[in-house]
Amino acid sequence: MRVLGIETSCDETGVAIYDSERGLMSHVLYSQVKMHAEFGGVVPELASRDHIRKLLPLIKEAFAKAGLKLGEVDGVAYTAGPGLVGALMVGAATARSLAFGWGVPALGVHHMEGHLLAPMLEEVPPPYPFVTLLVSGGHTMLVDVQSPGCYSILGETLDDAAGEAFDKTAKMMGLPYPGGPMLSKIACKGEVGRFKFPRPMVDRPGLDFSFSGLKTAVRLVIADHAENEVVPEQDMADIACGFQEAVVDTLAIKCRRALQQTGHKNLVIAGGVSANSRLRERLADIVKKERCQLFYPRAEFCTDNGAMIAYAGWLRMRVGQQSGYELNIKPRWPLNTLDPIQE
Template sequence: MRVLGIESSCDETGVALYDSERGLLAHQLYSQVKMHAEFGGVVPELASRDHIRTLLPLIQETFAEAELPLGQVDGVAFTAGPGLIGALMVGAATARSLAFGWGVPALGVHHMEGHLLAPMLETNPPAYPFVALLVSGGHTLLVDVKAPGAYSILGESLDDAAGEAFDKTAKMMGLPYPGGPLLSQIAEQGRTGVFRFPRPMIDRPGMDFSFSGLKTSVRLQIAKHSVDGVVPDATRADIACAFQEAVVETLAVKCRRALQHTGYRRLVIAGGVSANKQLRLGLAKMAEKERSELFFPRPEFCTDNGAMIAYAGWLRLRAGQGSDLSLDIRPRWPLDTLEPI
C-alpha cells in the first residue's frame, strides 16, 4: 500500500510518499522561516498563502524523486489538526481534491500522532507499549502509548509548551526569530553553575508541566544584568545555559515519573524540541539509570514533515479508516480522543 502524506499545519510544507513494502520512498520539505522572520513570528495569513504557492510543486517533486507517475498511490493522508486553521485548510483541500481525482481514499491525520509515530520510520523502531514525550512549539505532552491509536495523556503543559518557552526566552534575550535553536547554540558557550533557575513543578506529584515561572525568573536576571538595555554576550550565554538546563532537568524528571508510573522500559521523544542535543543527552542519562531504552527520530523528522503524516495515514488507511469529502479540519484536537486503530 502506498500513501501520499501532506503536512501544512503551520509554517512548513511537507510532502512524502510511504510504501508498506519499501518504506519511505521520497519526501520534500519547504520552510517559511525566512518569510516570517521579518515579522518576528508566524503570520497565519501569509503561511496559508505560501502553502498554496508551494504545495503542488512539492507534490510533483516528490513523485519525481520516487520515480513514480503522478497519482500512483492507494490513499492520501493530510494533517487535519491541530494547527492554524487557514494552513490546515490548504492541505486538506488539496488532499481531498487529489484523492477524488485519483479515485483513492483520503484521511485526516492528527499532527501529534504523526510526531509520536515518527520514530517508526527508523531502522530500529520501538516496540509497543512505550511512553512518549512530545515536545514542540505548541505542545508538551507525556503519553502512555499502549498500541497505535491507544493513547492516554499522563501529563501536559499548563501554560507554555517547552518549544514556546525557548522561543519566548530567546526573544527576551534579543535573539531573532526563530529564537529557540539560536538560544540552544548560545547555551553551548555558557558556563554551568553561574545561574540556577527553578525546575517548575518537580517538587509536587504528577506529570504536568509549567514554564511560565521559569520565564519570569529569566526575565528578572536579564533585567538585572542589562547594561543600557543590553545583556553582555558572556552573561547572555550563561543565562541561556541555565535556562536550558532547567528545561532539560524538568523534562527528565517527569519522564522518569512516567516510566515508573507505567512500568514501561521504552521512552520515545519526538517533536521539534527533540532535536535539542542537551535534551537528548539528559534523557539518555535518565533512561540509562532507569534501565530503559530511548528512541527518537532523525533530526529532519523532528520538525514538521510529510513523512510522519504519510506513515500515520498508512496505518489508519490500512485498517480501513477514512473520511468523507468534507474538509473536517480541527484546529484544536485532543490526542486522546482519536479512534483506535
C-alpha cells in the same frame, strides 16, 4: 499500500510517499522560516498563502523522486489538526481534491500522532508499549502508548509548551527568529551552574508541566544584568545555559516519573524540541539509570514533515479508516480522542 502524506499545519510544507513494502519512497520539505523572520514569528495569513504556492510543486517533486507517475498511490493522508486554520485548509482542500480526482480514499491525520509515530520510520523502531515525550512549539505532553491509536495522556503543559518557552525567552534576550534553536546554540558557550533557575512543578506529584514562572525568573535576571539595556555576551550565554538546563531537567524528571509510573522500558521523544542535543544527553542518562531504552527520530523528522503524516495515514488507512468528502479540519484536537487502530 502506498500513501501520499501532506503536512501544512503551520509554517512548513511537507510532502512524502510511504509504501508498505518499500518504506519511505520520498519526502520533500519547504520551510517558511526566512519569510516569517522579518516579523519575529509566524504570520498565519502569509503561511497559508505560501502553502498554496509551494504545495503542488512539492507534490510533483515527491512523485518524481519516488519514480512514480502522479496519482500512483492508494490513498492521500493530510494533517487535519491541530494547527493554524488557514494552513490546515490548504492541505485538506488539496488532499481531498487529489484523492477525488485519482479515485482513492483520503484521511485527515492528527498532527501530534504523526510526531508520536515518527520514530517508527527509523531502522530500529521502538517496541510497544512505550512512554512518549512530545515536545514542540505548540505542545508538551507525556503519553502512554500501548499500541497504535491507543494513547493515554499522563501529563501536559498548563501554559506554554517547552518550544514556546524557548522562543519567548529567546525573544526576551533579543535573539532573532526562530529564537529557540539560537538560544540552544549560545547556551553551549555558557557556564553551567552560574544561574540556577527554578524547575517548575517538580516538587509536587503528577506529570504536568508549567514554564511561565521560569520565563519570569529569566526576565528578572536579564533586567539585573542589562547595561544600557544590553546584556553582555557572556552573561547572555550563561543565562541561556541556565534556562536550557532548567527546561531539560524538568522534562527529564517528569520522564523518569512516567517510566516508573507505567513500568514501561522504552522512552520515545518526538517533536521539534526532541532535536535538542542537551535534552537527548539528559534523557540518555535517565534511561540508563532506569535500565530502559531511548528512541527518537532523525533530525529531519523532529520538525514538521510529510513523512510522519504519510506513515500515520498508512497505519490507519490499511485497516479501512478514511475521511468523508467534507473538509473537516480541527485546529484544536485532543490526542486522546482518536479512534484506536483495530487490526
